[in-house]
Amino acid sequence: MKPSKQLEMSADKRLRRVTFAYQTASLVVALFSLFWAVVFAANRQWGLAIAELFPTITGVVGFVLARAGRLDAVLVIAELAFFIFITGFCLWFDTNMADAPRVTHLFFLTLAVMGYLNHMRRRSVFQMAITGASLIAFVVFASCNLQLPGAQPIPVSIRQIGVWLNASLSTALLWGMICALQREFVNPSAVARELPAAIRNGQLQLFYQPQTDLNGVIVGAEALLRWNHPKRGWVSPDIFIPAAETAGLMPTVGGWVLKAACETLAAWKAQPALCDLTLAINVSPSQFNRDGFAELVQETVSLYGIDPTKLKLELTENVLIGGIEAVAERMNILRTIGISFALDDFGTGYSSLSYLRRLPVYQLKIDRSFVQGAVESPQGAALVRNIIRMGRDLDFIVLAEGVETAAQHLFLRDGGCHQFQGYYFGRPVPIGTFQLQVVSAELVTTPHTLQARITAAF
Template structure:
């Protein structure tokens, strides 16, 4: 399974960090605004209001989950402000150098970290512009003809405060870069080797109706290391995310899934099955994801209506509008979408009406306690009511006991996935369970998988 919980926590952590940085920048710029205003420098105070406003706009953007737009606004507004302030106010005087330009290498470092997260020419342009501007402003006494130098008594404070702040942020950026490049490198290197050597496989967990008739499956990624044995997705998926490998891993999963659909199309007993595939936020938000998927569908010549992409709300890190547009374009190809882990996020109801999803998956954390927890039971009923009102299907994940099944049936849920109906299994075993099914026990006769496993 493409790691979902780890990605959700990562997105939340990134949002909190960027919120803190935005407020810190706003506070620092506001401090200088007050200093300049008190000392009778209204033009400088007005100039310092620019980063205050920009930082507050950035805080609002990141709070809404518009991280890509946040980075664009933050980096270019900061770059423009630093260059303009150095040319207009922070000019060399009486042998004392300018100091505001010391933030430019910090900006370049942060742009590089963002480039590692999602490579783009825009980030490379910010890096290049920051470094070139730093060298030029440091080496040359450039200033506008109408420049108004900072008073020497205030400039002395800036010579201490600005370098101290720039050094502090730069140290934080180095720490972030060190964590990003060092921790997951070993397992990520092994993961790339696993892709080359065929160590990654897909397991298929049945999705069934109440009688156990198989309607489809969810493809779950598995890694059997030659020396370490099976490695949990909870271990290697975060490493792949950290090293930017999820588009590569995700494309491999899609290729394997489409090969499976080709097999099923050729068999009348399997041709009606639907296959669900998890797509991570970093893979979905790649600029070429739509093109890549379109090319794969053409290459394998599969019926796209048999493929369902499972997404979590973490895809909205790129913003609601671009995600909705990409989903609409893919839906036009015949693909359908499932909203995974529904009910666990903070904004599900706010964006559900905008995204062209066909299915909600009730998270296993709710299903696990519906039989003995009134609050979770009420949440599941609410999810079913929402799905019914919007004309969406629901799939209950993690169904393990007859009591859970009985409750879910009573709420109107018709598709189930969990150990009660089948564990994840190799492709051959899954296909055999469909074409030559074993006699199914009734729900009341099925033992709990926890007891059966013991």
């Protein structure tokens, strides 16, 4: 659960997806309109041909602006231009006839859904106005044969083909918008709305990934948050953590994680195979920098009666947005009662030796991206060696996360890394599976206590 990094990655990915969708839609509309402009010109329908150049140009401009990253400008220009074009085309050219019905007004539905989607992306009175106006216009043109005096209807021979083509395109665009709307409802705002209920209804769950020492002995675990949704199944943390961060729910979610972790440590305290394990939880910057965080941790530790030295709080370097003085003060308060701190994803944020000396950090976690690069290039290997050496020189326990292969483990072990975490040693699993894994590993050397230890662990 690394909310700041996940939030940034999710937002960037979502923006790229939205931009690509508008580029594609703009290009499709431009090509479709150009096709009709050519058809009308070939039939010497010059007024219609010129009219179709309007959405063609608009689509091209929209594509260029979207490609340049000016998404808000695309939306305003495209929606206004197409609303005006559809209205004018229905009034002047696409009038109801006995042999072929009007179909251009169907695009008002697509425009309405587009406006609502854009309103969900960024609240806007303009987008809601476009949505409402498009729906009203659709009803008006679908209910009566509204047209301007002197209208020039499209020739019947062309209309009979256009009815099918335009209806097919408008339906395809509407289907695409509905799919986009469905994605919007599962991330991120709708997800955020369901999170408080998920906490109340016990849908959140901690999974545990082992952390091992040089000898492969499990010395602790990192608690990773999972959400078992009653309808959608397991919801990825990449979806609900950024949603919670955006909605300001991370202090609430993080508070639940803290309580659940303390409850786990309290249960382990009386179990010989588990009582010496440490448990690490991730703390978001918004949670850590909130007033009263240190007091909340102290109260929770006291409430569950756990050994505070077994609880480890993992912070990313982004926590320093709260100011190094305030961060150091809060960390020192908790350090005095035995809480330890790990600096997570080291090297990916605001890495600085100056703040490392001023913060009471106990452990340095090498980011998985560095671990993967360590066996892929000499530069990557040199970087990891230097991080390990620096951590050891500063008397930190150096832990490498994301260890997935024997080659990575061997390199890190020989390089002086103290502890390890990753799929090579075990995936995140429910608490029962993790406890059995720990007990089974210990009982390899003491098989005569098998029944007693399993009973104690559960």
